[in-house]
Every structure is written in structure tokens, then in C-alpha cells.
Amino acid sequence: MSANAQMATKYKNNFLKEVEEQVEMGEWVKMCMQCGVCSGSCPTNFHPGWEHPPQEIFMMIRAGKREEVLTSPSMWMCTSCYNCIVRCPRKLPITHIMHGLANYAHRLGVAPKMQPTRSFAKLFWNNCVKTGRVNELKLSVGLYFKDGLSQGIRNGMAMKDVALGLLKAKRLNPFELFGGHKCKDQNGIHAMLKKARELEEKRKALKAAA
Amino acid sequence: MTAIVATNETILVVGGGISGMTAALEAAETGKQVVLVEKTAALGGRTSQLYRYFPKMCHPTCGLEINLRRLKANPRIKVLTLAEVTGITGGSGDYTATVRITPRYVNENCTACGECAKVVSTQVDDQFNYKLGKTKAAYLPNAMAYPQRYVLDASIIGTAEAEKAKAACKYGAIDLDQKEETMQIKAGAVVWATGWQPYDAAKIQPYGYGRFKNVITSVEFERLADPHGPTRGKLLRPSDGKEAKNVAFIQCAGSRDENHLRHCSRFCCMASLKQTHYVHENFPEDGKSTIYYIDIRAIDRFEDFYQKVKADSSVTFTKSKVARISLNEATGNPICHGVDTEGYHRYANEHDLVVLAVGMEPSVKGMSIPASVAADSSGFIEADPLNGGIFGAGCATNALDVNRSVQSATAAALRAVQVVNKVARAEA
């Protein structure tokens, strides 16, 4: 049984409860009063992909629309500008809830596969946990080539002037492509992350038990 | 200054708005002695600054006229204006209040003939019109003002203007030597009815009040609609005096908001519904109102009024708290941005004028009352035995509309009467 199916079974389609227990800041969802200020405050102006604004996502959670919410690309569109948090009359940490939902969907493996923010987030995370340092060159290259070789070359050519400028200014080291710089205690970083994950699981278990 | 004879059988009423006047009149008409203390120069409070009342669309000045007639006919009430209670000591049945009186520079000889205003040229902000206009520095606070006596603005005292006013008065009514004074008043019970103030709209940053001239508050809109107001009742917007035909009303401007006022101010939905009538009344052909709301709280029999406004095709309801307002620089029109949450529709609607239905907060918050009283987290007075003989009335106790303020004030009057009756029985 997939992680997704396991959770669906566990919460017997009480999706709000699932969100409250499993999603970071999910316990705030119930406090929304549907005023719409978050949605109206979003500077992305709901570009394609923003199917559901935050307050609607919250209502969908309450209405038990599990599948629709978790597979939605909407949460991935958040740019963390915090306008919604600042204005929310109920002080909901909307930005964090959006990220929490995105993260949860990702963990369950139901997040939209081709969503660019998600791809970037994955690339970024994998890039930085490996060595404890962000390798910007590898990150950019990875991003350029995520849609295939020819598209990657096209992307690279489009950005070549920027790259040359950076090279000239000694802000880009081509040798970073091979290994690159690392932090002093790579194992320590990995241990830290492992511990963090354990703590997170424990917290969630406690929350579920409560 | 008028001598005040007060004993511990006297009821002190603090605040001369509709609640304070009601409490004072009801107690006095039950045979009690009352001292009514009002901070401004005239009685009537915020209701006297309203054009019409919901739901009957009648005029607040009509009730004020009755109350003033009751007051004029009742020698048991002593009225102190420009007076503020700065301290209360003692306990139930035996209070002493300290009252600070600010000079009016006009004594009771004044006949309200207006000669002083004719010779004074200095203009000051018209407080009665929420500073939307100017008034002469020698002025009658408003057409219904009681006491019907002029005031000299403190800013002209010591100038030639004040001397001109004095010279113009044939009745020796102008007394430029008046000084601030303090008096002690005995009272058995105190009714605290200091009312409310509109929430400071400038604090709601995304709405641009103070930055955009055509974003005003609901209390200011009342003044625009009033024939006594700065536009003589015409709905002309502040930026360019253009007729405001397409008006947006934003509900919960400050209320139901943990960044501002936690409570619901109760009256604002009805106030905005009422104000759509002003738009309709001024522009029967092409007036347009849009109400942006979270929940329409037309409580109890007011539902009827809501249904009637809903049936008016010139009024649109959008379930949405407006997220922000921007400005069309070319036209001066405010643009409301937000999302209609019923089915999710984004909008950017341009209006001639935006009216913020600002919330109600106590004008003297619980902790600032110069006596020990229990208050809730919004600063409204709570009924509590520990308050002793001090009773909150009207909007000092809750976000209330006029009708409920009057109920509350009448109830407070009874509680005060109970205290002084007890004193009387003990003394008998």
C-alpha cells in the first residue's frame, strides 16, 4: 500500500484531521473564516497553475477534498511574500500552511510531477544536503537540463551572457562542476538532518496521539 | 461657573451622548438628582453626527430633540460641558469625582445670536464634521447644540481675534479670562457612558486611508449625506468634489480582525446597508453601491432591511474582505482588489468613493477609566460586582447600536437608582 493510501485509510477520509496532524501548521486551517483577504493579497495574481487560492484550499480541506488538494499545483505557486500572513484577520500562517501542504503532498508522492517549483525545490534540496553547501553551478545546470538535453542547451545559450559576466567578475568557478566545495563535517550534516527527521516524526506522532 | 449641589444621593453620569443622556433622563424622571458630565461643548454625542438611523431611516436629531426637551423641562439634571472626569475615589454610595472643566470662553449670557462668529475670521477644523470642513473659531458646535451657546476655540485666545469677538458681543457673554478649573462632585453611583470612537482607519494600511483622498470612513460618509454637513448633503467626494455615484462599502474595516479589533462591531453591516440608501437617494438614476462583506450581520428584525436592500438592483453584494486598495492616478478613483470567495472570482473594481465601515472601540478603554472596573479584552466595561456603584452604559460596555445602547443605559440607570435608593433608606 502506498504512503498515500495508508494515510487515506488511517484518517478514514477525515482530511481536516489528517492535515492537522500531518501538515506543518495544519492545525490552523480550521481557523479560517473565508474572508478571502489572503487570496486577494497574493501578488502572483493567480497565474495559470494557481487553481485554488489559499482560502479555497482551506475550505476544500474542510470539505474533505483530499485528492484535489494534494494533487493540486496551487500550493507550489506560493512565492513566500508573506502578504497574506500580514493581512490575515485570523493571523493564520498561510504561507507556512501552503508550504506544509506542498511538502506533505510531496512526501506522499502525489504532488504534480512536472510542477516547476517542485522540481526546483527537489533539485535544491538534493544539491545542498549532499555536501552541506549549495553548488550554484550544478543547481543551474540541473535546472537548465531538467527538460532534456536540447532544451538544456537552449537554456544555457540564453543565459550565456550572464554566465560570461559572472566568470569575468570571478563569481563563477567552472571547476565547481567537478565535486565542488563542501562543508567541513559532511557526516555531521547528514546526522543532523536524520535527527531532525526523527524529531519531526515524533512530534507528528505526539500530535496524532493528542 | 454654575454651582453644583451634589450629595451621595446624586447620580453622576459620565458622557453626554445618547447613552449618557438616556441614563441621566431616565434617572431624573424617576425622581433622582443627576449630574451629567460631557467632554465636548454640546450634548448628543456621535448619534447627533449621524444623518439617519437604520432601519427606519429617521433622523437622530428627532430623538435628540425629544431628549433635549425632556432635559430642559427637568430641573433635576445639572449639565456640565467641556468637562472630563479625571478621578473617582470612594465606594458605592459614597463617591467623589474630580471633574476638570476646560474653558469655553463664553458664559451663560450667550444668546447664540452669532455676532461673535461674524467678526472672527480664523477658521478651525470642524470637529462636528470629522474635520471634513472648517468652521469659524467662534462657533456653535452644531445646529442642535445644547447648551445653545457659542464656543471660542482656544487657538484664538490671546489674539486680536478673541478681542474682536468680545467686542462684538453686546451681552457680556465672552469671558476671555476663563481658566481651566477642577471641581469635586459627590455621587452615590456613577454611570459610565463615554461611548465609542471609530477605529483609526489609517492603521489598516492596505486600504490607504489618509493616502487616498477618496477612501473615507463610514462616520465621515454620514456627514457628507447630512444637509448640516460640509457638502450640504450632497455626496461629493473629497479629492475633486465630483459626485460619488459608484460607492464601495468595505465591511469589517478593523473589526473581526486580530491585527486590529478582535470583536465584531455589530452596527457596521446595518450602517452600510443604510448608507446604500444615501447613494440611491442622491442618484436615483445611476447611483451604484457595492458592499464587500464576510457575513452580513443584519441581526433579528433588521433582516427585513437587508432583504429590501438586496432587492435594490443598484446594490451589489460581494462576499469578500477587500485585500487592498490602489489608486487610479488619472481619475482619482480607488480600485478595490480582492477575491469573491463565493466560487472564487478575482476582481479589481474601480469606484468613485470607498467607504470603510470602521469598527467601534470604546472611547475610554477599561484600563483608562479613572476607577477600578472590570473590562474585557477589547476594553469594554463588564458587569461585575467588584465595580461597586459604577455602571457601564451603552457603547462603553459593548459594541451596540443606538437602540441597544438606550436599553443598556436605561438598565444602568436602574442600577444607579438602586444604589442611591439604598443610601436614602440608610439615611432615612
Added chain:
Amino acid sequence: MSAEKKVAAYICKGCGLGERLDADALVNVAQKEGKVQLARSHDFLCSEEGVDLIKSDIANEGVTHIMIGACSRRAKTEAFYFPQNAVARANLREGVIWIRPDTEEARETTQEMAADYIRMGCAEIKAMSAPAGNPNTGSSRTLLVVGGGVSGMTAALEASRTGYPVVLVEKSGQLGGWAAKLWRRIPVHEPFKAPADTGVADMVAQIQADPNIKVYLNATVAKTDGAPGRFEVQIATESGSVATEDIGAIIQATGAEPYDANKLPELGYGKSPDVVDQAGLEALARAANGGPMLKPSNGKPVKSVAFVQCAGQRDAGGQHLSYCSGYCCNASIKQAMYFKDGNPDVDTTILFTDLRTPGNGEDFYRSAQEKGVIFSKGKVASVSPGADALTVNFHDLILDDKDARLEVDLVVLATGQVPNSGVDIEAPNKPQVEGGAADAATVEAKPISILNLQYRQGPDVPQLKWGFTDSHFICFPYETRRTGIYTVGPVRRPMDMAQAREDATGATLKAIQAIENAQLGRAAHPRSGDLSFPKVRLEGCTQCKRCTVECPFGAIDEDERRFPLFNESRCRRCGTCMGACPVRVISFENYSVDTVGSQIKAVDIPDEFSEKPRILILACENDAYPALDMAGMQHNEYSAFVRIIPVRCLGSVNTIWITDALNAGYDGVMLMGCKHGENYQCHFVKGSELGRYRLSKIDDTLKNLNLETDRVRDLEVAIADIEHVPAMINQYAERIVEIGMSPFKSF
């Protein structure tokens, strides 16, 4: 009061009156034409010196009647306060010089206007006397409270605390009413987060321990006779005994019933025992006594519950209640907490269209959300009972899902309140308003009188709308149309317990006031303190009954010979009876057919070639007259041809004044009164309406006199019409010029 009447007239020369008018000529008018015994002018009459002059004349000259020609009767009231004397005011300032241009050519007409007001003032004061108060006072200080619920108990306890004895009548066998059936109440104190104890048991105990409160249980009011201060009330108990109590004032706190959920079969009520109304849920909660609540159908614990707000309420279709009951949102929140506080795993959903939790109710709402109560904006279409669960079908308005559904164990319908207001005494005359079906149902269901008033106009307090006995006055919520009888709590208006307690406390003060006023023979609101009262000359009465039918306050009964029987302490002194009386036998000491009629006759009518028409204005003293006054304060000019007389109410206008005026050669008559109808603004409720009805017949009179119908104009004027009213006058003056001078001048 001295037996000999001595009239003095004082003409003030202050505020520009001396410059704009010939004061000596006015003194002369007062003496020669007004025939006052003493006439003086003064430079500054409201000064201490001026007032001392009047006082000295009272003390040394035996002056009893004072006519002051100065500013408006609304100004300088403290200075001109002579409570022992009859006082008339001729308004020369706001009514003459301030509304006329200060020009040489206007001088003559302005002076004529002032002279007429002096003539009118003198005529009025001579027809007046200082009222001495109604001798038919009552002395009972006991308060009758009808209804032993929270409102009634509050009134009883508060009255007793103020030092007044109470008789409390409760129709059931115990005190407490609906509140006693509640498990918990909506909180009223910080932090407004959890249901609170109802406090009912404590109130009952306090009442039982109070020797000042006499309680009749299983009892009803069989008969109420009399008037404030001297009501005689018969109380019938179930056992058949009848007790009689002397009562000073009455508080009717008969509460409300839940709206009958049987009328909502589409919401499953009656189809499944698991669909209950809010009262039903309280019963379940009380039965559970803090434990899990059980499904009525099978006794198993409820795991999920849906609350349907506005069930049978806010119905614009007219089938159910059209109003909102105000308390149900908070009540459902409270009831959802009953579940959540016991077991957070119970799913609770509140389906609403507008959630109405005013004031600190917002904290209560937030607290419910914190506890996990789900709020959904949705319109419920139906509730269908299934084998195991109920399906709530609704339109989710946020997600715009028309086919949203919810499966739950229990459904609670928030059906709201219907007042217990007794007999609708106006039912046969009432126009069918929207929601007519519900109105009819209300009337059908409650034909039993509550107070059994032995009043000519019927046994109960008149109702406003939907059966509520509210006054519909914003500034004066306690005014009913039955003096000394106050309705409180949900019978007056939909309300929750907290509001009902406040309401009852305020009404208790009003009832105590009514008792005090009745003892002193004074009027109650809005002419509080007025000592005048209607006197009737029965010898002239033709028993036409108009006064008894029209009195807005039910003050006049008929005696066994069918003559009107005035109950002065029920009277509010509006004068509607006086206006109604075709033979003019009703009058007040300070306001009568004569006080106004003699003013009308006192005006000097120039001949028809003078080009000086005369227009009489009868203006309501509460709205139109202040509007005219304020127009004067703004120096808004109007025609010098009008002569204005304030009247207590349009209802007090006797048509004889109009026919007299027209016969005397007035060219036109304007009547200015308050709005009537649904949103009436008349503070005597029906006064302006009755006045208008009477005046609508004036056309016949005009036809008989061969006069144009435009000679009389009835206008609705509000107090804010300060800009509008001068324009109305000027337009009318122009119209009069158009139709020409009255042919009656030469007679």
C-alpha cells in the same frame, strides 16, 4: 395658583430684535390688541436682570400668565423657566428676523409678521392656564410581572432591589421558562470561550427567598382594569381561585416559543427522530448530563452532527419566519461545543449563510473553531433520513458545489423564536405585509389574551410586526402603546438571554417611573413631566366614539352611558382625541381648540387687494417646528406671509382650525407632520397617521366653501429638512399667488 389671572407680555430687544423691529409698536400691539394687563420691553430679556424683571412682576404685580416675545420656545429655556406660571412664547428671532432679509423694503412685512406673533402669543396665553396635574392619581407601588422566565425573573428581582414590591405570575408550575430547559448558556464574560451555567437556579432561589416578591404559579391574568398607579388585576390560578392585586405598573415578559419545526418536513423534522430543533438538542444534553449525547433513534452515542442555521427563518418567500432570531448562531456554536467539549472526535458542522456572532460573540466563534467545529457557508436544501445516517444536501457556497452532502448521525435545526404576545388586537385592520402566511399562522395559534385588558381598544398590547410588541422607536425602545405596560424579552423582539436580562432591567426602570409619574399625575414619555391632561365637557359630547377609537394609547374607555371615560394616567397628552372630536369638547389646560383657534383668529388679515396673502402653518412641535427653527438659525429665508403655530402632533389638529382659518380669509393652510406608515416617525405612533386621515376629508369642506383644493396642503416634514422646508414654504406661497387671494377676506 392665584385665583386671579393677570397676563403680562415681555418684548425682548436683544439679538437684533430691537434694530430690526419697532419694539414700542409691538408693546402697543400687546396692550391694545392683545389686551394684556402689563406689557414691557427689555434690551436683554434673558439676562439675569431681564428674568428678575419677570420674577418681580410675578411676585409684586401678581402676574400669572407670561407672554414672551423673544427667541424660539426652544431657546433660553433655563432663563425663561417659570414652572408655576402659564408661559407662551412668540418667536420673533428664529421665526421672524432670522428668516427675513434685513432690507428696507422687507421691513414692513417683517414688522407685520412680528406683530401677528405678538397677537397670537397674547391670544394663546389668555386661553391657557398652568396645568395643575391630573387629580386621578394612583398609589399602588407594586409591579406586576407576567411571565416567570429569565426576563420576568430579572424584572422581579431588579424591582425588588430598587424597593418596589412585585407580583409575579407564571402560567406553568415552575419558574425559569425556556432558560430552565437549557443545559448551558452562551457566555457573557471574558474570555467568551465556553458555554456557561445558565444561572437560572440561582435566580429562582433568589426570588423564592425574597419577601418582596409574591409568586403565583400555574396562574394567568384573568382581568386587568384601571390605569398606571391603579391597575386592578385579577389573577386566576389553575385551582380555580381568583386573587385581586392592586398594581402600579405591568411588565409583560411572556417570552417566545421555538418556531414549529414540523413546518420543515424537507429538513427531515418529523421524519426521523434524529432531526431535532435547538430545544430538542438542549433536552438531549440535559439527559446526557455531561456524558456523551445519544441518538434518539437508537440510543447510540452521536458521532457526527450538523447544525442547520436559519431553518424556517430569514425566509424571503413568505412561507416561514422572515426575520432572523438573532441568537441562534451563538446557540448552535454553544451546542456544537457540548459535543466537542465532551469528545473532540465528534464531527460537528455548522451550515450557515451569514454567521452572526456580534460583539464578543466573535471570540466564541473563534473558540469553536479552535475546538474543531467546522463552519461551512452553505444553503441546506434537504435532509434525507437513511437507514443508518442522515444525509444533509446543501449548496456549498464557497466551493460553489450545488450537490454537496454530509452524512451525519444527528441534525439540529436552528428554528428561532415566535413571540407569545397574546391577541393581535389590530389583526382585522392590518394590511397583509410580506410574510403574511407566517403572520396569519401566528395569529391563529395564539388567540388567548395575556393581559385581558379591560380597554376599549382590546385585551392586549398592540403588535408591530410578526407578532412582536416592539415600539419600533430607535431612541426609545421601551415605548409601547399602552402606558405603564412594558413588554420585555423575546416577546418584544427576538433576543438572547443576555439581551433579555438587560432589556428587563431597563423596562423595570420604566415601569417604576410610570408608577412615580402616576402618583404625581404627570405624563409619561414623550411628554414626560407634562402636568396637563385631557378634560372633557360631557354635556356637549355626542357619543360619536371617535376619541375612544382613535386614541393611540388606548386611554379612553366608554362608560355605561357610552360617554368617553378618560383614564388620565394612560394618556400621553398627544391631543389626538382633541383633534378627533367633532364637537370640540376635549381640551388641555395649556393646549386646546381655543389656544390654537384664538391664535388663528388673532392674526391680522389684510384685505384682498393688499397682495399680502396669509398662510397658516400648523407644524409638529417635535420635527417640523425645530426644522423651521434651525432654518432660521441658518438664516434660510422664507415668505413673510406665513404664520406658524406649533402643534403637539398632527393628530391633535382639529379640522375646525382649518375651516376657521379659511373662513377668516387665510389664503392657504400648510400642515407639517411626521412620516407615517411602516416606518412611522411620529412619536405618538399613530398621531400623524390619524391626523392625515382626518385631513384627507378636508377636500369636501373645501368644495363646500367653493375653494381650490390647493388651499390646504399636507406635508411630511422631518427634523433634518432645514434646507427643504423654506423651499416648500416659498413654493407654496408662489402657488397661492397663482391661485389668487381667498374670496373670504371681506367677510
